[in-house]
Amino acid sequence: MAELEIKPAARAKAKELPKELVVGIDLGTTNSLVAYMDGDVPRVINDEEGRALLASVVAFGSGGPVVGDVAKRQLVRNAERVVYSIKRFMGKGYEDVKDELHYFPFRVTPSQEVVRIRIADRELTPPEISAMILRELRRRAERHFGRSVEKAVITVPAYFNDSQRQATKDAGRIAGLDVLRIVNEPTAACLAYGLQRKKEGIIAVYDLGGGTFDVSILKVKDGIFEVLSTNGDTHLGGDDFDRALVDLILADARARHGVDLASDLEAMQEIRLGAEAARVLLSSTERTTLTLPMPQHGFEYRRELTRAEVERLIDPIVERTLGPCRMALADAGVAPAQIDEVVLVGGATRTPLVRRRVEEVFARRPHIELNPDEVVALGAAVQADILAGGITHMLLLDVTPLSLGIETLGGAVGVLIPRNTTIPTSAKESFTTSVDGQSVVDMHVVQGERDLAKDNRSLARFELRGIPPMPAGLPRIEVSFLIDANGILNVTAKEMRSGTQAAIEVRPTYGLTDAEVERMIDESLEFAEQDVRARMLIDARNEADTVLRATEKALGQGASLLAAEEVDRIRAAAADLRACRDRNDLDCIREVTMELNRETQHLAELLMDSALREALRNRRVTETPTR
Amino acid sequence: MTTDVRAGSVKCWGCGVDASGGVTCPECGRLQPFAPGADHWAVLGLAWRLGLERADLERRFHELNRRFHPDYFRLRSPGEQAISLENSAAVNAAYRALRDPVGRVEYLLEREGMALGTAGQASPPADLFEEIMELQEARQELEAAGPDAPDELRSRLEAARAELEERRRGTEAELVALFPGWDAAPEVERRRLLGRMRDILATRAYLKTILRDLGATLETVSGRTE
Numbered sequence: 085m086a087e088l089e090i091k092p093a094a095r096a097k098a099k100e101l102p103k104e105l106v107v108g109i110d111l112g113t114t115n116s117l118v119a120y121m122d123g124d125v126p127r128v129i130n131d132e133e134g135r136a137l138l139a140s141v142v143a144f145g146s147g148g149p150v151v152g153d154v155a156k157r158q159l160v161r162n163a164e165r166v167v168y169s170i171k172r173f174m175g176k177g178y179e180d181v182k183d184e185l186h187y188f189p190f191r192v193t194p195s196q197e198v199v200r201i202r203i204a205d206r207e208l209t210p211p212e213i214s215a216m217i218l219r220e221l222r223r224r225a226e227r228h229f230g231r232s233v234e235k236a237v238i239t240v241p242a243y244f245n246d247s248q249r250q251a252t253k254d255a256g257r258i259a260g261l262d263v264l265r266i267v268n269e270p271t272a273a274c275l276a277y278g279l280q281r282k283k284e285g286i287i288a289v290y291d292l293g294g295g296t297f298d299v300s301i302l303k304v305k306d307g308i309f310e311v312l313s314t315n316g317d318t319h320l321g322g323d324d325f326d327r328a329l330v331d332l333i334l335a336d337a338r339a340r341h342g343v344d345l346a347s348d349l350e351a352m353q354e355i356r357l358g359a360e361a362a363r364v365l366l367s368s369t370e371r372t373t374l375t376l377p378m379p380q381h382g383f384e385y386r387r388e389l390t391r392a393e394v395e396r397l398i399d400p401i402v403e404r405t406l407g408p409c410r411m412a413l414a415d416a417g418v419a420p421a422q423i424d425e426v427v428l429v430g431g432a433t434r435t436p437l438v439r440r441r442v443e444e445v446f447a448r449r450p451h452i453e454l455n456p457d458e459v460v461a462l463g464a465a466v467q468a469d470i471l472a473g474g475i476t477h478m479l480l481l482d483v484t485p486l487s488l489g490i491e492t493l494g495g496a497v498g499v500l501i502p503r504n505t506t507i508p509t510s511a512k513e514s515f516t517t518s519v520d521g522q523s524v525v526d527m528h529v530v531q532g533e534r535d536l537a538k539d540n541r542s543l544a545r546f547e548l549r550g551i552p553p554m555p556a557g558l559p560r561i562e563v564s565f566l567i568d569a570n571g572i573l574n575v576t577a578k579e580m581r582s583g584t585q586a587a588i589e590v591r592p593t594y595g596l597t598d599a600e601v602e603r604m605i606d607e608s609l610e611f612a613e614q615d616v617r618a619r620m621l622i623d624a625r626n627e628a629d630t631v632l633r634a635t636e637k638a639l640g641q642g643a644s645l646l647a648a649e650e651v652d653r654i655r656a657a658a659a660d661l662r663a664c665r666d667r668n669d670l671d672c673i674r675e676v677t678m679e680l681n682r683e684t685q686h687l688a689e690l691l692m693d694s695a696l697r698e699a700l701r702n703r704r705v706t707e708t709p710t711r
Numbered sequence: 712m713t714t715d716v717r718a719g720s721v722k723c724w725g726c727g728v729d730a731s732g733g734v735t736c737p738e739c740g741r742l743q744p745f746a747p748g749a750d751h752w753a754v755l756g757l758a759w760r761l762g763l764e765r766a767d768l769e770r771r772f773h774e775l776n777r778r779f780h781p782d783y784f785r786l787r788s789p790g791e792q793a794i795s796l797e798n799s800a801a802v803n804a805a806y807r808a809l810r811d812p813v814g815r816v817e818y819l820l821e822r823e824g825m826a827l828g829t830a831g832q833a834s835p836p837a838d839l840f841e842e843i844m845e846l847q848e849a850r851q852e853l854e855a856a857g858p859d860a861p862d863e864l865r866s867r868l869e870a871a872r873a874e875l876e877e878r879r880r881g882t883e884a885e886l887v888a889l890f891p892g893w894d895a896a897p898e899v900e901r902r903r904l905l906g907r908m909r910d911i912l913a914t915r916a917y918l919k920t921i922l923r924d925l926g927a928t929l930e931t932v933s934g935r936t937e
Binding site for chain 2 (some may be wrong): 264305306308310470471473479480481505506507508509510511566568569620671
């Protein structure tokens with residue numbers, strides 16, 4: 085019966101079915117877009133009024149949430165029920181964002197967990213609000229195709245960490261989309277340029293959006309887009325330009341009108357939107373006059389702004405993008421002279437000052453052939469087509485932006501996967517116990533560039549239980565890290581001698597704080613020296629402990645082989661070492677460790693010569709997790 | 712270029728016939744994992760040599776990613792997807808380790824059970840012994856003096872830093888110079904050469920520690936936070 089149903093006509097029809105429909109989505113801080121591959125050309129899908137950009141703003145009126153310009157228009161009169169720049173909150177905890185909340189009209193509920201936004205009697209998480217934006221884009225695409233759209237590629241800033249990526253994927257799922265891939269925004273932009281220009285070489289992508297900054301260095305060769313390095317700041321963008329301008333206006337209004345407008349939600353939105361408009365205008369004109377009616381305060385705020393004045397104001401912010409650029413160049417092992425093209429992405433790169441600075445740092449005039457607002461979505465459509473089996477000659481090899489590691493003895497970090505490693509990637513590392521009979525080993529997985537675990541972002545803690553009792557150093561616990569092509573991490577651990585397995589998926593309750601990511605970049609430079617000292621101290625202490633343990637053991641086994649005064653000298657040196665190990669004196673620890681080594685050398689030789697030699701060798705700690 | 716993936720043979724996990732690691736099964740067309748224990752050279756289809764050309768490595772890296780990348784296995788079975796992920800990760804790791812001459816030797820030593828561990832930092836290289844001792848004294852002197860340290864002392868240490876930095880960079884050339892010999896040598900001779908490379912790496916690691924200490928001291932004293 086079943087055979088009869090397979091008719092030739094049905095097979096022919098299956099062959100003709102259009103390839104899988106996968107759209108590319110740029111889920112931006114300020115604006116979002118959806119694009120698709122029209123034959124071999126990526127195109128943005130416009131709304132019914134011909135607009136490509138969907139404002140990433142959600143307003144909660146009586147008739148349910150609305151998204152886009154219609155929501156943005158409610159910002160002034162209904163500020164408390166309008167949510168914008170939600171991308172800044174993705175994958176974050178309340179503690180991470182509380183210091184910038186005064187810039188936003190909406191209310192965030194204090195908690196220990198993920199951010200929750202309070203709208204009337206509802207509480208919504210950032211992925212839920214992002215999902216409303218995604219759903220609107222999905223509707224737009226479905227109208228265009230006249231059929232259901234269920235699969236998408238969504239872009240994220242390259243410097244997004246694991247929890248921010250996971251939050252984005254969650255948003256897609258909430259919007260009913262199967263998120264086939266999370267792609268980095270600068271890389272997507274490069275794909276769009278690559279498809280159009282078919283040029284090979286080293287490309288630098290400078291992506292300054294509404295709320296995030298990324299820089300990526302890529303090598304394009306034979307259709308392979310290999311990311312060499314990436315760097316950035318997930319808390320730096322056009323929003324910060326506007327905030328600087330808002331602060332100036334508030335101070336000016338206080339001075340000239342004696343009014344503090346900061347506590348007036350409506351006025352704040354009026355000022356913010358006015359500042360944004362003025363800043364955008366000043367990219368093409370030299371001066372403009374800002375006029376903000378403040379009827380509730382009985383005056384109209386007027387002020388002339390010049391481009392030079394605004395540039396002075398935002399220069400320190402632009403300056404903060406240059407350090408990451410230099411680090412990306414260094415990590416890629418590329419000199420500015422080797423850069424073949426510089427590509428600008430993101431609306432904030434229309435600012436003339438930004439263009440000048442970019443030209444300075446890369447010694448090359450940037451390209452602006454593709455619309456910087458659209459290029460990321462176009463690139464996402466290209467990657468969507470690759471995954472749908474359309475384009476076969478292009479392949480993207482991206483990297484993981486932050487180093488991944490595990491906390492080791494004394495709070496240092498053993499890096500397992502360094503930043504800028506090509507993904508997918510995996511790493512295995514063996515660990516052992518430090519105490520005889522230890523049955524539980526704690527693993528603490530962290531992400532970041534600092535030397536000490538506590539200064540990095542904690543991704544997850546897990547426990548490996550049921551290690552059979554063995555002498556210290558005998559168990560062999562193998563930890564595997566796997567980062568997939570989305571940049572999302574999986575960790576598994578196994579005790580090799582007993583086969584005990586523990587597996588975790590890294591699903592943190594919060595993401596890296598803005599402050600932490602920023603700190604990771606800035607402080608990795610600023611505190612580098614301090615880190616190095618702290619780390620050296622830990623290393624020296626661990627070394628001292630090892631030598632002390634070995635000494636005790638050796639004395640236990642061979643004190644009778646030595647003259648009494650020799651034993652006394654060893655004990656004295658060991659006491660000295662114990663005394664200085666807890667002081668912060670690196671040189672003292674190192675010196676006395678060496679002294680104890682000298683004093684015990686004779687004993688060690690005697691032991692090695694004796695029958696105990698074999699026993700000692702078997703019991704030595706064989707694996708120490710240091711890098 | 713044809714890449715000979717000498718990654719050993721495996722039994723196809725789908726149909727059980729003999730297949731080569733890292734290719735598709737000749738019988739059922741399923742992607743195969745690399746043979747257990749395949750090293751970085753085997754993964755990239757290379758003979759066991761230290762003299763490798765960067766351009767050739769890159770070509771293999773690209774070609775194998777075109778074969779294994781998860782982008783191409785999205786519509787295949789979960790089993791094949793998992794293998795594509797593992798194989799890509801193995802290729803990426805192999806390329807990362809082998810493209811850098813120092814990483815290449817470190818990996819070889821590890822493979823031969825001669826990994827440096829922490830031993831490299833134990834003692835200064837013989838020919839540098841006195842120089843290093845003097846330097847350490849001067850460093851402690853500078854640390855004791857703090858910001859009031861005489862400029863002469865500081866510039867002496869700066870000069871020493873530049874010299875040691877130069878020497879550290881030189882160790883890579885020293886290593887690379889031994890590669891052709893190792894590639895041509897018989898097995899017994901190889902171990903001896905590897906021992907020399909290990910010594911060079913030990914010196915390199917030692918210099919790195921000294922330079923780190925020196926850098927820390929100089930920056931503390933000058934009050935710079937770079």
